Amino acid sequence: MGIQIINGGFLTTIQDMGRYGYQETGMSVSGVMDTRAASLANILVGNDTNEAVIEITMMGPTMKFTEDEIIAVTGGDLGAKIDGKPVERYRAVLVKAGQTLSFMGMYGGSRAYIAFAGGLDIPVVMGSRSTNLKSKVGGYEGRKLGTGDEIAFRAPASWLPHMAERVYGLPSYGAKEWTLRVVMGPQDDCFTDKGINTFLNSTYTISNEYDRMGCRMEGDVIEHKNGGDIITDGISFGAVQVPSHGNPIVMMADHQTTGGYTKIANVISVDLPVLAQCMPGMKIHFEKVTVDEAQALYCKEKEEFDALAKRLNTPVEPADDEQAVAIAAASEANKTAWVKAGTYKISVNGKEFLVELEKEVVRFR
Structure with missing residues:
Protein backbone atom coordinates (compact mmCIF):
# COMPACT_ATOMS: atom_id res chain seq x y z
CA MET A 1 0.00 0.00 0.00
CA ARG A 166 22.84 9.15 0.63
CA VAL A 167 23.25 12.16 2.86
CA TYR A 168 23.67 15.90 2.28
CA GLY A 169 24.83 18.77 4.48
CA LEU A 170 22.19 20.49 6.60
CA PRO A 171 21.28 24.07 5.64
CA SER A 172 21.08 26.76 8.29
CA TYR A 173 17.84 28.66 8.80
CA GLY A 174 18.83 30.44 12.00
CA ALA A 175 19.19 33.96 10.57
CA LYS A 176 16.42 36.52 11.00
CA GLU A 177 17.67 38.72 8.15
CA TRP A 178 18.27 37.62 4.55
CA THR A 179 19.45 39.10 1.26
CA LEU A 180 17.60 38.16 -1.92
CA ARG A 181 19.36 38.73 -5.23
CA VAL A 182 17.20 40.17 -8.01
CA VAL A 183 17.33 40.93 -11.72
CA MET A 184 15.80 44.34 -12.34
CA GLY A 185 12.72 44.76 -14.55
CA PRO A 186 10.65 44.41 -16.55
CA GLN A 187 8.98 47.64 -15.39
CA ASP A 188 11.85 49.21 -13.43
CA ASP A 189 11.56 52.21 -15.78
CA CYS A 190 8.23 53.00 -14.08
CA PHE A 191 10.09 54.00 -10.91
CA THR A 192 12.07 57.13 -10.09
CA ASP A 193 15.79 56.96 -9.34
CA LYS A 194 14.85 57.56 -5.73
CA GLY A 195 12.42 54.63 -5.86
CA ILE A 196 15.07 52.27 -7.28
CA ASN A 197 17.54 53.41 -4.63
CA THR A 198 14.94 52.85 -1.90
CA PHE A 199 14.22 49.32 -3.15
CA LEU A 200 17.90 48.31 -3.22
CA ASN A 201 18.99 49.98 0.01
CA SER A 202 16.10 49.48 2.43
CA THR A 203 15.21 46.74 4.88
CA TYR A 204 11.76 45.18 4.44
CA THR A 205 9.81 43.09 6.93
CA ILE A 206 7.78 40.06 5.86
CA SER A 207 4.17 40.69 6.89
CA ASN A 208 1.57 38.19 8.06
CA GLU A 209 0.15 38.22 4.52
CA TYR A 210 2.40 35.44 3.28
CA ASP A 211 1.10 32.27 1.64
CA ARG A 212 1.80 30.06 -1.37
CA MET A 213 0.54 32.81 -3.69
CA GLY A 214 2.65 35.75 -2.53
CA CYS A 215 4.76 37.37 0.16
CA ARG A 216 3.82 40.93 1.09
CA MET A 217 6.51 43.06 2.74
CA GLU A 218 6.44 46.30 4.71
CA GLY A 219 8.99 49.10 4.78
CA ASP A 220 10.09 52.27 3.02
CA VAL A 221 7.77 53.34 0.20
CA ILE A 222 9.16 52.77 -3.30
CA GLU A 223 8.43 55.83 -5.43
CA HIS A 224 6.72 55.45 -8.83
CA LYS A 225 6.83 57.94 -11.67
CA ASN A 226 3.11 57.71 -12.47
CA GLY A 227 1.50 55.23 -10.09
CA GLY A 228 1.68 51.47 -9.83
CA ASP A 229 -0.91 50.37 -12.40
CA ILE A 230 0.02 49.00 -15.84
CA ILE A 231 -1.72 47.08 -18.61
CA THR A 232 -2.00 43.53 -17.33
CA ASP A 233 0.84 41.26 -18.38
CA GLY A 234 2.44 37.94 -17.38
CA ILE A 235 3.67 37.02 -13.89
CA SER A 236 6.56 34.71 -13.01
CA PHE A 237 7.64 32.96 -9.80
CA GLY A 238 9.71 35.54 -7.91
CA ALA A 239 8.30 38.64 -9.63
CA VAL A 240 8.42 41.65 -7.28
CA GLN A 241 5.23 43.64 -7.75
CA VAL A 242 4.99 47.16 -6.34
CA PRO A 243 1.39 48.49 -6.29
CA SER A 244 0.65 52.18 -5.76
CA HIS A 245 1.06 51.84 -1.98
CA GLY A 246 4.78 51.41 -2.65
CA ASN A 247 5.60 48.20 -0.77
CA PRO A 248 6.89 45.07 -2.55
CA ILE A 249 5.00 41.81 -2.98
CA VAL A 250 7.01 38.79 -4.14
CA MET A 251 4.99 36.32 -6.21
CA MET A 252 5.37 32.71 -5.03
CA ALA A 253 4.52 29.25 -6.41
CA ASP A 254 0.72 29.70 -6.65
CA HIS A 255 1.01 33.18 -8.18
CA GLN A 256 -1.66 34.37 -10.59
CA THR A 257 -0.81 34.09 -14.29
CA THR A 258 -1.19 37.82 -15.04
CA GLY A 259 -1.19 41.05 -13.07
CA GLY A 260 -1.67 44.78 -13.49
CA TYR A 261 0.92 46.14 -11.04
CA THR A 262 4.42 47.34 -11.89
CA LYS A 263 7.15 44.75 -11.41
CA ILE A 264 10.39 46.36 -10.31
CA ALA A 265 12.47 43.16 -10.32
CA ASN A 266 12.46 39.36 -10.09
CA VAL A 267 14.09 37.29 -7.34
CA ILE A 268 16.56 34.89 -8.95
CA SER A 269 15.70 31.19 -9.00
CA VAL A 270 18.44 30.04 -6.60
CA ASP A 271 17.31 32.52 -3.91
CA LEU A 272 13.59 31.72 -3.99
CA PRO A 273 14.13 28.72 -1.66
CA VAL A 274 15.51 31.16 0.93
CA LEU A 275 12.29 33.16 0.89
CA ALA A 276 10.24 29.95 0.94
CA GLN A 277 11.76 29.11 4.35
CA CYS A 278 11.27 32.59 5.84
CA MET A 279 8.61 33.52 8.37
CA PRO A 280 6.59 36.70 9.01
CA GLY A 281 8.67 39.21 10.92
CA MET A 282 11.95 38.33 9.20
CA LYS A 283 13.94 41.08 7.48
CA ILE A 284 14.72 41.16 3.75
CA HIS A 285 17.23 43.10 1.65
CA PHE A 286 17.31 43.14 -2.14
CA GLU A 287 20.59 43.05 -4.09
CA LYS A 288 20.87 43.70 -7.82
CA VAL A 289 22.63 41.14 -10.05
CA THR A 290 22.85 40.71 -13.82
CA VAL A 291 21.04 38.12 -15.91
CA ASP A 292 24.39 36.45 -16.64
CA GLU A 293 25.17 36.19 -12.93
CA ALA A 294 21.73 34.74 -12.20
CA GLN A 295 22.10 32.17 -14.97
CA ALA A 296 25.60 31.19 -13.81
CA LEU A 297 24.32 30.56 -10.28
CA TYR A 298 21.42 28.48 -11.63
CA CYS A 299 23.74 26.40 -13.85
CA LYS A 300 26.13 25.82 -10.94
CA GLU A 301 23.30 24.47 -8.79
CA LYS A 302 22.05 22.26 -11.64
CA GLU A 303 25.54 20.83 -12.14
CA GLU A 304 25.78 20.14 -8.40
CA PHE A 305 22.50 18.21 -8.44
CA ASP A 306 23.45 16.24 -11.57
CA ALA A 307 26.83 15.27 -10.08
CA LEU A 308 25.23 14.13 -6.82
CA ALA A 309 22.61 12.03 -8.61
CA LYS A 310 25.25 10.43 -10.85
CA ARG A 311 27.47 9.55 -7.90
CA LEU A 312 24.65 8.01 -5.86
CA ASN A 313 23.23 5.99 -8.74
CA THR A 314 26.50 4.64 -10.21
CA PRO A 315 27.31 1.02 -9.19
CA VAL A 316 30.59 0.68 -7.30
CA GLU A 317 33.34 -1.38 -8.90
CA PRO A 318 35.19 -3.82 -6.60
CA ALA A 319 38.32 -2.37 -5.06
CA ASP A 320 41.69 -3.35 -6.62
CA ASP A 321 42.83 -5.10 -3.43
CA GLU A 322 39.67 -7.23 -3.46
CA GLN A 323 40.43 -8.28 -7.03
CA ALA A 324 44.05 -9.02 -6.13
CA VAL A 325 43.07 -11.32 -3.26
CA ALA A 326 40.54 -13.18 -5.44
CA ILE A 327 43.03 -13.61 -8.29
CA ALA A 328 45.76 -14.86 -5.97
CA ALA A 329 43.47 -17.42 -4.35
CA ALA A 330 42.14 -18.66 -7.69
CA SER A 331 45.61 -18.93 -9.19
CA GLU A 332 46.81 -21.11 -6.37
CA ALA A 333 43.82 -23.40 -6.78
CA ASN A 334 43.98 -23.26 -10.59
CA LYS A 335 40.41 -22.01 -10.73
CA THR A 336 38.49 -19.11 -12.23
CA ALA A 337 38.73 -15.83 -10.29
CA TRP A 338 35.43 -14.08 -9.52
CA VAL A 339 34.75 -10.84 -7.67
CA LYS A 340 31.56 -9.16 -6.53
CA ALA A 341 30.04 -6.90 -9.18
CA GLY A 342 27.40 -5.33 -6.96
CA THR A 343 23.99 -5.87 -5.42
CA TYR A 344 20.94 -4.94 -7.47
CA LYS A 345 17.23 -4.68 -6.87
CA ILE A 346 14.99 -6.35 -9.43
CA SER A 347 11.22 -6.57 -9.65
CA VAL A 348 9.48 -9.73 -10.91
CA ASN A 349 5.70 -9.88 -11.06
CA GLY A 350 5.44 -7.04 -8.60
CA LYS A 351 7.80 -8.62 -6.05
CA GLU A 352 11.17 -7.17 -5.07
CA PHE A 353 14.38 -9.24 -4.97
CA LEU A 354 17.97 -8.34 -4.09
CA VAL A 355 20.44 -10.09 -6.41
CA GLU A 356 24.18 -10.20 -5.74
CA LEU A 357 26.18 -10.49 -8.96
CA GLU A 358 29.74 -11.62 -9.53
CA LYS A 359 31.95 -11.14 -12.55
CA GLU A 360 34.77 -13.26 -13.95
CA VAL A 361 38.12 -11.46 -13.68
CA VAL A 362 40.51 -14.07 -15.15
CA ARG A 363 40.69 -17.81 -15.84
CA PHE A 364 43.56 -20.08 -14.86
CA ARG A 365 42.49 -23.27 -16.61
Missing part, protein backbone atom coordinates in the same frame (compact mmCIF):
# COMPACT_ATOMS: atom_id res chain seq x y z
CA GLY A 2 1.73 3.18 1.16
CA ILE A 3 0.83 5.77 3.81
CA GLN A 4 -2.24 6.58 5.87
CA ILE A 5 -2.69 10.17 7.05
CA ILE A 6 -3.55 10.25 10.74
CA ASN A 7 -3.39 14.04 10.99
CA GLY A 8 -2.92 16.38 8.04
CA GLY A 9 -1.12 19.18 9.86
CA PHE A 10 -1.55 22.86 8.97
CA LEU A 11 -1.06 22.76 5.18
CA THR A 12 0.26 19.52 3.69
CA THR A 13 0.03 19.06 -0.08
CA ILE A 14 1.40 17.00 -2.94
CA GLN A 15 3.73 19.06 -5.15
CA ASP A 16 6.29 18.55 -7.89
CA MET A 17 8.16 21.17 -9.94
CA GLY A 18 4.94 22.56 -11.37
CA ARG A 19 2.33 22.48 -14.12
CA TYR A 20 3.92 24.20 -17.11
CA GLY A 21 2.38 25.12 -20.45
CA TYR A 22 -1.09 26.23 -19.27
CA GLN A 23 -0.68 29.78 -17.96
CA GLU A 24 -2.30 31.17 -21.10
CA THR A 25 -5.50 29.44 -19.94
CA GLY A 26 -5.25 30.99 -16.48
CA MET A 27 -3.89 27.82 -14.83
CA SER A 28 -1.11 28.60 -12.34
CA VAL A 29 2.13 26.63 -12.40
CA SER A 30 1.96 25.78 -8.65
CA GLY A 31 4.66 23.30 -7.56
CA VAL A 32 6.99 23.29 -4.57
CA MET A 33 7.92 26.52 -2.83
CA ASP A 34 11.50 25.37 -2.05
CA THR A 35 12.82 23.80 -5.26
CA ARG A 36 16.26 23.12 -3.77
CA ALA A 37 14.99 21.13 -0.78
CA ALA A 38 12.53 19.15 -2.93
CA SER A 39 15.18 18.36 -5.56
CA LEU A 40 17.66 17.12 -2.96
CA ALA A 41 15.00 14.98 -1.26
CA ASN A 42 14.29 13.24 -4.56
CA ILE A 43 17.96 12.78 -5.42
CA LEU A 44 18.65 11.19 -2.04
CA VAL A 45 16.00 8.50 -2.65
CA GLY A 46 16.99 7.87 -6.28
CA ASN A 47 14.12 9.75 -7.96
CA ASP A 48 14.05 12.26 -10.78
CA THR A 49 14.04 15.78 -9.34
CA ASN A 50 10.55 16.40 -10.77
CA GLU A 51 8.99 13.53 -8.81
CA ALA A 52 6.10 14.52 -6.55
CA VAL A 53 6.88 15.08 -2.88
CA ILE A 54 4.85 15.99 0.17
CA GLU A 55 5.24 19.66 1.08
CA ILE A 56 4.67 20.53 4.73
CA THR A 57 4.04 24.06 5.98
CA MET A 58 4.84 24.99 9.58
CA MET A 59 2.93 22.35 11.56
CA GLY A 60 3.48 18.93 10.06
CA PRO A 61 1.29 15.85 9.61
CA THR A 62 1.31 12.42 11.20
CA MET A 63 1.31 9.42 8.85
CA LYS A 64 1.51 5.67 9.23
CA PHE A 65 3.43 3.49 6.75
CA THR A 66 1.70 0.31 5.59
CA GLU A 67 4.66 -0.82 3.47
CA ASP A 68 8.45 -0.59 3.78
CA GLU A 69 9.79 2.48 1.98
CA ILE A 70 12.91 4.65 1.79
CA ILE A 71 12.25 8.34 2.35
CA ALA A 72 14.23 11.57 2.73
CA VAL A 73 13.07 14.58 4.75
CA THR A 74 14.58 17.91 3.71
CA GLY A 75 13.90 21.63 4.06
CA GLY A 76 13.08 23.23 7.40
CA ASP A 77 13.50 21.44 10.71
CA LEU A 78 9.91 20.78 11.73
CA GLY A 79 10.80 18.09 14.26
CA ALA A 80 10.43 14.94 12.12
CA LYS A 81 10.27 11.72 14.15
CA ILE A 82 9.72 8.03 13.40
CA ASP A 83 7.96 6.28 16.27
CA GLY A 84 9.04 9.16 18.52
CA LYS A 85 12.73 9.08 17.55
CA PRO A 86 14.24 12.05 15.64
CA VAL A 87 14.79 11.60 11.91
CA GLU A 88 18.02 12.89 10.42
CA ARG A 89 17.15 15.39 7.71
CA TYR A 90 18.86 15.26 4.31
CA ARG A 91 19.49 11.52 4.59
CA ALA A 92 17.84 8.50 2.96
CA VAL A 93 16.06 6.53 5.70
CA LEU A 94 14.22 3.20 5.61
CA VAL A 95 10.80 3.32 7.25
CA LYS A 96 9.25 -0.07 8.03
CA ALA A 97 5.61 -1.02 7.65
CA GLY A 98 3.71 -0.14 10.81
CA GLN A 99 5.95 2.77 11.76
CA THR A 100 4.64 6.32 12.16
CA LEU A 101 6.24 9.51 10.88
CA SER A 102 5.28 12.70 12.71
CA PHE A 103 6.38 16.32 12.98
CA MET A 104 6.56 17.83 16.42
CA GLY A 105 7.64 21.47 16.20
CA MET A 106 9.35 24.32 14.34
CA TYR A 107 13.08 24.62 14.99
CA GLY A 108 14.22 26.42 11.85
CA GLY A 109 12.65 27.13 8.48
CA SER A 110 8.95 26.92 7.70
CA ARG A 111 8.58 24.20 5.06
CA ALA A 112 9.72 20.56 4.97
CA TYR A 113 9.62 18.02 2.16
CA ILE A 114 9.26 14.24 2.10
CA ALA A 115 10.40 12.28 -0.96
CA PHE A 116 9.49 8.61 -1.40
CA ALA A 117 11.67 6.21 -3.41
CA GLY A 118 9.80 5.25 -6.58
CA GLY A 119 7.22 8.00 -6.11
CA LEU A 120 3.65 8.35 -4.86
CA ASP A 121 0.65 6.92 -6.73
CA ILE A 122 -0.87 10.29 -7.58
CA PRO A 123 -2.50 10.88 -11.00
CA VAL A 124 -0.85 13.22 -13.48
CA VAL A 125 -3.16 16.10 -14.38
CA MET A 126 -2.07 18.38 -17.22
CA GLY A 127 1.47 17.10 -17.02
CA SER A 128 1.92 17.44 -13.26
CA ARG A 129 1.04 15.91 -9.90
CA SER A 130 1.11 19.33 -8.16
CA THR A 131 -1.84 20.53 -6.12
CA ASN A 132 -3.47 23.77 -7.28
CA LEU A 133 -5.52 24.63 -4.22
CA LYS A 134 -7.47 27.54 -5.70
CA SER A 135 -8.53 25.57 -8.79
CA LYS A 136 -8.89 22.29 -6.84
CA VAL A 137 -6.80 20.52 -9.47
CA GLY A 138 -4.06 17.89 -9.13
CA GLY A 139 -2.45 16.35 -6.08
CA TYR A 140 -4.79 14.44 -3.79
CA GLU A 141 -8.29 15.39 -4.98
CA GLY A 142 -7.09 18.96 -5.54
CA ARG A 143 -6.85 19.69 -1.81
CA LYS A 144 -4.56 19.53 1.19
CA LEU A 145 -4.10 16.18 2.92
CA GLY A 146 -6.35 15.35 5.86
CA THR A 147 -7.20 12.64 8.35
CA GLY A 148 -8.07 9.32 6.73
CA ASP A 149 -6.41 9.95 3.36
CA GLU A 150 -4.43 7.05 1.94
CA ILE A 151 -1.75 7.23 -0.74
CA ALA A 152 -0.07 4.22 -2.33
CA PHE A 153 3.56 3.98 -3.42
CA ARG A 154 4.21 3.41 -7.15
CA ALA A 155 7.50 1.51 -6.86
CA PRO A 156 8.61 1.36 -3.20
CA ALA A 157 12.16 0.41 -2.28
CA SER A 158 13.66 -1.13 0.83
CA TRP A 159 17.24 -0.89 -0.48
CA LEU A 160 19.20 1.53 -2.65
CA PRO A 161 22.86 1.48 -3.71
CA HIS A 162 25.21 3.69 -1.66
CA MET A 163 22.73 3.88 1.23
CA ALA A 164 25.40 5.09 3.65
CA GLU A 165 26.36 7.89 1.26
